[in-house]
Amino acid sequence: MTDTKQTKIQLKNRQRIMDAALEIFSTYGYRGSTIEQVAQAAEMSKSSVFYYFGSKTEIYVALLTKTIDGWLEPLKQLDENGDPSKEIWAYVERKLEMSRNNPKASRLFANEILHGAPNIMNILKGDLKPLLDEKCLVLKKWIEQGKLVNVSPHHLIFMIWAATQHYADFEVQVDALIEGCADRDACFNEAEATLRTIFLNGLLPR
Amino acid sequence: MTDTKQTKIQLKNRQRIMDAALEIFSTYGYRGSTIEQVAQAAEMSKSSVFYYFGSKTEIYVALLTKTIDGWLEPLKQLDENGDPSKEIWAYVERKLEMSRNNPKASRLFANEILHGAPNIMNILKGDLKPLLDEKCLVLKKWIEQGKLVNVSPHHLIFMIWAATQHYADFEVQVDALIEGCADRDACFNEAEATLRTIFLNGLLPR
DNA sequence: CAATACATTGACCAATTGGTCCAGTTTTTT
DNA sequence: AAAAAACTGGACCAATTGGTCAATGTATTG
Numbered sequence: 001m002t003d004t005k006q007t008k009i010q011l012k013n014r015q016r017i018m019d020a021a022l023e024i025f026s027t028y029g030y031r032g033s034t035i036e037q038v039a040q041a042a043e044m045s046k047s048s049v050f051y052y053f054g055s056k057t058e059i060y061v062a063l064l065t066k067t068i069d070g071w072l073e074p075l076k077q078l079d080e081n082g083d084p085s086k087e088i089w090a091y092v093e094r095k096l097e098m099s100r101n102n103p104k105a106s107r108l109f110a111n112e113i114l115h116g117a118p119n120i121m122n123i124l125k126g127d128l129k130p131l132l133d134e135k136c137l138v139l140k141k142w143i144e145q146g147k148l149v150n151v152s153p154h155h156l157i158f159m160i161w162a163a164t165q166h167y168a169d170f171e172v173q174v175d176a177l178i179e180g181c182a183d184r185d186a187c188f189n190e191a192e193a194t195l196r197t198i199f200l201n202g203l204l205p206r
Numbered sequence: 207m208t209d210t211k212q213t214k215i216q217l218k219n220r221q222r223i224m225d226a227a228l229e230i231f232s233t234y235g236y237r238g239s240t241i242e243q244v245a246q247a248a249e250m251s252k253s254s255v256f257y258y259f260g261s262k263t264e265i266y267v268a269l270l271t272k273t274i275d276g277w278l279e280p281l282k283q284l285d286e287n288g289d290p291s292k293e294i295w296a297y298v299e300r301k302l303e304m305s306r307n308n309p310k311a312s313r314l315f316a317n318e319i320l321h322g323a324p325n326i327m328n329i330l331k332g333d334l335k336p337l338l339d340e341k342c343l344v345l346k347k348w349i350e351q352g353k354l355v356n357v358s359p360h361h362l363i364f365m366i367w368a369a370t371q372h373y374a375d376f377e378v379q380v381d382a383l384i385e386g387c388a389d390r391d392a393c394f395n396e397a398e399a400t401l402r403t404i405f406l407n408g409l410l411p412r
Numbered sequence: 413c414a415a416t417a418c419a420t421t422g423a424c425c426a427a428t429t430g431g432t433c434c435a436g437t438t439t440t441t442t
Numbered sequence: 443a444a445a446a447a448a449c450t451g452g453a454c455c456a457a458t459t460g461g462t463c464a465a466t467g468t469a470t471t472g
Contacts (some may be wrong), residue, residue: 007418007419007469009418009419009469010418010419013419027321027322028237028321029235029237029238029317029320029321030238031234031235031237031238032235032236032237032238032321034458034459034460035459035460035461036458036459036460044420044421045420045421045422046421046459046460046461047420047421047422047461047462047463048419048420048421050460050461050462051419051420051421054461055460055461056459056460056461107320110316110320110375110376111235111317111320113375113376113378113379114235114313114316114317114320114375114376115233115234115235115238116233116378117378117379117382121378121382124379124382124383125382128383129382129383132383149403149404149407150403151399151400151403151404152396152397152399152400154383154384154386154396155396155397155400155401156400156404158369158372158373158376158380158397159369159372159400159401159404161372161376162368162369162371162372162376163364163365163368163369165368166364166365166367166368167364169316169319169320170316170319170320170364170367170368172319172322172323172327173319173323173330174364176323176327176330176331176335177330177334177335177338177360178360180360190358190360190361191358191361191364193357193358194357194358194361194362194365195361195365197355197356197357197408198355198357198362198365198404198405198408198409199404199408200408201355201407201408201409201410201412202403202404202405202406202407202408202409203404203407203408204407206407206412213439213440213448213449215439215448215449216448216449219449240428240429240430241429241430241431242428242429242430250450250451251450251451251452252429252430252431252451253431253432253433253450253451253452254449254450254451256430256431256432257448257449257450257451260431261430261431262429262430262431
């Protein structure tokens, strides 16, 4: 897809559009966003946007597929030869870090899934599922070795996804309901401490 | 608001519209839904929909506010005089049950929050926050009495919300990634067992 | 410098859609 | 049964919006 050579301007402007589109699509959803908004955020005319991308859908799908690799990465790093507790906690930390550093991407995905994942169902079943199944086998092994309590590996992973992505997807709710935390960092630190306590204590056999 | 007397037909048709609107709005989001779709789902003409509701927004807001009470209910039931573990687990169960029985309502809220909660921010801050703060004081008391591990009460609640609502909001992802479960009930039962193990084990001091 | 490819945008088009209006129908009331 | 009220939906309107196109501007290259 990205094989044809591109000028500096093309590269720069396509990037500008993608950045703007992430901002807009993650905030208003696909149907709720207009190309005019994206164009304004990218500081160019609507026509220019269509010069670089063929359609609204093309931009949206490009965004989704571009960020999905980064989405799979944290799980890939789960090492079956490492210490179970350390590995799982490291995974939770990576996921939480993603919610902290790139909440827009998280919301973009959440939106897509919420609406039935019409554009990324093939990626879910084609890339994510095999990876997930593979890592769940590792968890299963750890459980059988008595290193973790006996839970469903798949649902444990779901729980980690849910608990970490919550801070990106429901950010405005979290912000509205918490006032004690001095700032965003303090809030994330408290979240991290709570997740660490519950996951590590919860997964360690007694 | 609902003080003026209504005929049987009004009551029935308004309900038909609300049901249809929940179906449509929860699937496609506010901007992604059209009144025509709602009308079709309610088996009446678009004009008739506008006869019963003044605008698209009015239907949407009516839906949100109508279901929000049911949303607060489970947390209200958390009893400070009960056994901490039992109370928290009962709360998790109630929340999970809501995801199972009314996933559309969950997705409707998720959508609204994801887009910045423009229509329910006042409810979040006005009704939910005081209730949440109150119950967090109860959790704090339990922690100080050494009945629970030391975590941030607010973040514990967030974790419960995230882990339970995930099964409604990300239903299509869960369905796409799990094949082992025979049916929907079996999946929820496995989820429940996993949540029980981690939360109860995780919250109990050693 | 001239020719050519690349880049930019305002004007325009057609489809969609929230919402109105009114003429006709059904239900309720007297 | 007649009058009044409630209900229904087809036709229509105006605003929005995804997308096109031709005209103009700007690099790049021989």
